[in-house]
Amino acid sequence: MAEIKAIATRDSYGQTLAQLGAKHHDLVVFDADLAGSTKTSIFQEAFPSRHFDCGIAEANMMAAAAGAASMGLVPFVSSFAMFAAGRAFEQVRNSIGYPHLNVKIGASHAGISVGEDGASHQCCEDFALMRSIPGMVVMCPSDDVEAKAMVRAAYEYNGPVYMRLGRSPVPVFHNSDQYSFEIGKGEIVMDGTDIAIIATGLMTAEAITAGHILSQKGISTCVINMPTIKPLDEVVVLDAAKKCGRIITCEEHSIIGGLGEAVCSLLSEKLPTPVRRIGVNDVFGCSGPASELLKMYGLCADNIVTNALDMIK
Amino acid sequence: MTSEEKKQLLITACKVRIGVIESTHSANSGHPGGSLSSADYLTYLYFKELNIDPNNPSWPDRDRFVLSKGHAAPALYAVLAHRGFFPVKDLLTLRHVGSYLQGHPNMNETPGIDMSTGSLGQGISAAAGMALAAKYMNKDCRVYALLGDGEIQEGEVWEALMFAHHYKLDNLCIAIDNNKLQIDGNVADVMSPYPIPDKLRAFGFIVKEIDGHDFEQIESALNEARATKGAPFAIIMDTVKGKGVSYMENQASWHGKGPNDKEYEQAMDELNARLAELEAM
Numbered sequence: 001m002a003e004i005k006a007i008a009t010r011d012s013y014g015q016t017l018a019q020l021g022a023k024h025h026d027l028v029v030f031d032a033d034l035a036g037s038t039k040t041s042i043f044q045e046a047f048p049s050r051h052f053d054c055g056i057a058e059a060n061m062m063a064a065a066a067g068a069a070s071m072g073l074v075p076f077v078s079s080f081a082m083f084a085a086g087r088a089f090e091q092v093r094n095s096i097g098y099p100h101l102n103v104k105i106g107a108s109h110a111g112i113s114v115g116e117d118g119a120s121h122q123c124c125e126d127f128a129l130m131r132s133i134p135g136m137v138v139m140c141p142s143d144d145v146e147a148k149a150m151v152r153a154a155y156e157y158n159g160p161v162y163m164r165l166g167r168s169p170v171p172v173f174h175n176s177d178q179y180s181f182e183i184g185k186g187e188i189v190m191d192g193t194d195i196a197i198i199a200t201g202l203m204t205a206e207a208i209t210a211g212h213i214l215s216q217k218g219i220s221t222c223v224i225n226m227p228t229i230k231p232l233d234e235v236v237v238l239d240a241a242k243k244c245g246r247i248i249t250c251e252e253h254s255i256i257g258g259l260g261e262a263v264c265s266l267l268s269e270k271l272p273t274p275v276r277r278i279g280v281n282d283v284f285g286c287s288g289p290a291s292e293l294l295k296m297y298g299l300c301a302d303n304i305v306t307n308a309l310d311m312i313k
Numbered sequence: 314m315t316s317e318e319k320k321q322l323l324i325t326a327c328k329v330r331i332g333v334i335e336s337t338h339s340a341n342s343g344h345p346g347g348s349l350s351s352a353d354y355l356t357y358l359y360f361k362e363l364n365i366d367p368n369n370p371s372w373p374d375r376d377r378f379v380l381s382k383g384h385a386a387p388a389l390y391a392v393l394a395h396r397g398f399f400p401v402k403d404l405l406t407l408r409h410v411g412s413y414l415q416g417h418p419n420m421n422e423t424p425g426i427d428m429s430t431g432s433l434g435q436g437i438s439a440a441a442g443m444a445l446a447a448k449y450m451n452k453d454c455r456v457y458a459l460l461g462d463g464e465i466q467e468g469e470v471w472e473a474l475m476f477a478h479h480y481k482l483d484n485l486c487i488a489i490d491n492n493k494l495q496i497d498g499n500v501a502d503v504m505s506p507y508p509i510p511d512k513l514r515a516f517g518f519i520v521k522e523i524d525g526h527d528f529e530q531i532e533s534a535l536n537e538a539r540a541t542k543g544a545p546f547a548i549i550m551d552t553v554k555g556k557g558v559s560y561m562e563n564q565a566s567w568h569g570k571g572p573n574d575k576e577y578e579q580a581m582d583e584l585n586a587r588l589a590e591l592e593a594m
Contacts, residue, residue: 028449052445052480060472063435067442070420070428071450072373075442090432091469095439099420099429 005144006169010108012147013165014039017076017106018046020155025050027155030065030077032058038078038108038165058083062091062103069101074155077103081110081164085126096160097133104154108165110140111252112280112297113202115168115290122285128257130162131230137183138230140164140251142204145174146227149181157183166252168290170202184228186236192220195308196240196247200226200259203250203278203299210304219312232262234270241273246311248276252299255279276307314532318361320594322528325395326356327588330557332391332404334580337571340408343416346567348388350492350525350552351459355385355392357531358457367397370424376454377427377443381436382461382490383417384569390414390423398425434467436460437487441477444485444545455539458487463495465506471516477545478517486538486546487518490525492554494565509549518547525550559583 021027021043029051035041044051054061058079065075077084084107085092096103107126114122130138137159141147147165154161173189189204190211199207204225211223222240226233241247247267249260260277267273280297294300314322329352337343359365363376380389387407394401399413406412413422417431427443430436440458447454464470477485489509497503506512510520519541523530531548538546554568555561558580572580 028446050449054476055472055479057469057472057475059434059469060438060441060476063438063469064442064445064473064476067379067428067439067444068446069442070377070439071443071446071452073446073449091435091438094432095429095435 005172007144007172008167008169009141009144009147009165010039010167012141012144013106013108013151014042016148016151017043020152021047021050024074024155026072026074028052028068028073028075030054030061030075032056032061032079032083034079038106040078058088059091062088063095065103066095066099066101069103075103076106078106078108080121081107081123081126082121085129085162086123089129093133097136100135100159102158102160104161104163106163106165109167110164111166111201112285112293112299113166113168113252113290115293116287118287119284124254124280124285125257126164127229127251127253127259131257131262135159136230137161137228139183139228140201141227142201142225143170143172143174145172145176145179146181149179150227153181153183164201166202171205173205173208181227184231184233186233187225188222188236189225190221190223192222193243194220195312196222196224196244197250197304197308198224198226198237198240198247198259198263199250200229201252203252206299206301207250207304209301210308213301213305214308219308221308226259229259229262232266234266237263237266238271241267241271246274248278248304248307248311250278250304253279255281274311276311278304278307314529319528320591322356322360324588324591325360326353327584327591328395329356329388329391331581331584331588332394332401333387334558334572334577334584336387336390336404336407338577339405341571342408343387343571344384344569345387345572346494346554346561346564347382347461347490347492348385349556349558349561350554351385351490352388352556353526353528354459354488354490354531354550355388357528359392359396361532362535363457364454367425370398374452374454377440377456379428379436379440379456379458380418380430381440381458382433382464383430383436386416386418389418393425433461433464434469437470437473440487441473441482441485444477444482445480447484448482455484455486460487460489462489462491462493462500462506462509463503465489465509466504474513474516474518481543482545483542486535486548488548488550490550490552492552494554494563494568496565496568498565513547517544519544520547520549522549522551525552526556557584557587
């Protein structure tokens with residue numbers, strides 16, 4: 001078997017911005033002293049006059065991007081998720097969300113996989129914060145191919161978008177030639193009838209691994225990749241619930257306010273179905289290598305398998 | 314400025330003040346104090362300074378204005394109405410259910426509003442972003458923002474000042490309505506931002522201090538702002554909160570409430586008498 005490539009979605013983001021920038025002169029980038037980390041530096045090298053460093057001042061950056069969008073530009077704004085969604089929440093809510101301005105937030109270093117920097121930087125609340133803003137599209141790519149398609153779709157879409165990007169390399173499982181992306185659409189990666197695993201971000205690769213393990217045990221497993229958290233693909237979730245009767249959600253985010261809760265809210269109203277939420281269990285993270293932390297917090301295929309077997313027995 | 318131009322500005326500003334009183338009375342809420350302190354500046358801006366077209370409010374090359382102190386919306390709405398953006402009678406719908414005149418400005422509902430504001434500190438950032446965008450897009454338009462003196466207690470304001478200086482936004486002109494009062498009392502007692510001119514100069518702004526109720530001084534400051542190259546411009550206006558209504562002047566308690574029927578009658582008597590006096594001049 002050929003070796004699987006692993007690429008961090010922040011790299012996919014920076015590269016795609018640079019490609020889009022060559023064609024679209026209304027695309028500008030704002031960053032807050034983190035261009036090297038968020039990878040908007042790739043765009044900056046190509047188009048220095050269109051990359052505006054705002055310094056360590058995220059509140060001003062968000063509202064300034066709103067002002068630029070009101071003039072007809074398409075600003076992509078980047079920082080770490082902690083500061084983009086966390087610190088600048090109210091600027092995103094009032095200056096971008098309320099007027100529904102065409103600002104794209106590319107927030108990197110989200111979740112536990114930030115690793116060594118520890119809890120102060122491991123934002124596991126960004127889906128919850130951004131989902132609560134009316135009209136905000138909230139997305140999280142599972143690999144390089146999806147991230148690139150997502151950035152392009154975000155540019156084409158007219159309205160505010162939040163994209164969550166990761167620091168750590170993640171396996172590339174999509175085939176770029178066959179993959180098409182649409183905002184608000186889930187993707188059935190593996191079909192099955194005993195249990196459905198709905199995952200987003202780096203947890204999709206873990207869900208696929210879990211799906212293979214479960215299939216080998218004779219459990220017919222459906223694996224759904226859910227790159228858009230809001231608006232949620234209700235059809236895909238309801239079909240999976242109808243077909244499988246059991247659902248596990250997987251996200252590198254707090255179990256409060258993210259994909260799991262979105263799925264539970266939908267199902268409790270339209271088709272009550274048992275759901276297990278795998279995510280960060282209402283705790284802060286800690287320092288350590290990303291791969292170790294993901295295992296430690298149960299954000300791995302083994303934990304998905306354990307939960308699936310427990311639900312089925 | 315000719316004496317006739319000045320007279321017309323005084324008359325318009327008086328009508329704007331009447332609009333503030335009528336609308337906040339009708340809403341039984343709102344912010345008359347800071348609306349009245351900024352009424353003269355807003356009147357001059359919309360009748361003499363801004364390159365705008367009331368018949369085409371979203372004209373892409375227009376000058377922009379951001380009311381960073383969004384609670385002064387009643388003054389801005391009254392100015393926009395008298396400038397022809399929408400009917401003056403609609404001012405009475407302020408803050409009513411279904412009205413396009415929201416408690417704080419909404420750019421998607423109200424003709425002539427360039428940015429939704431209300432949460433203090435954000436408007437100046439948006440204005441700075443507009444000025445940056447205008448430069449990038451090679452537009453000649455200018456961007457104006459009005460802030461409260463209490464508002465500059467917000468840390469984001471100072472982030473925006475750094476940004477405006479760093480990117481040499483000489484197409485940006487901010488004004489600070491220094492009426493010296495905020496909700497809890499004297500700005501100096503609540504959390505002093507003084508000395509404002511020294512701080513703004515230290516942040517790289519060209520600063521002009523004026524009497525914010527003197528049209529000649531407003532005109533001269535805005536002319537200087539337009540002629541300034543290479544740095545952003547700040548006008549610090551000495552103003553009176555509640556200006557033009559005797560019992561509201563210099564009273565922090567008139568920050569955020571509408572006049573009752575009796576107070577409304579008195580305010581209208583005073584303003585109508587002033588209007589008659591001006592028209593007879």
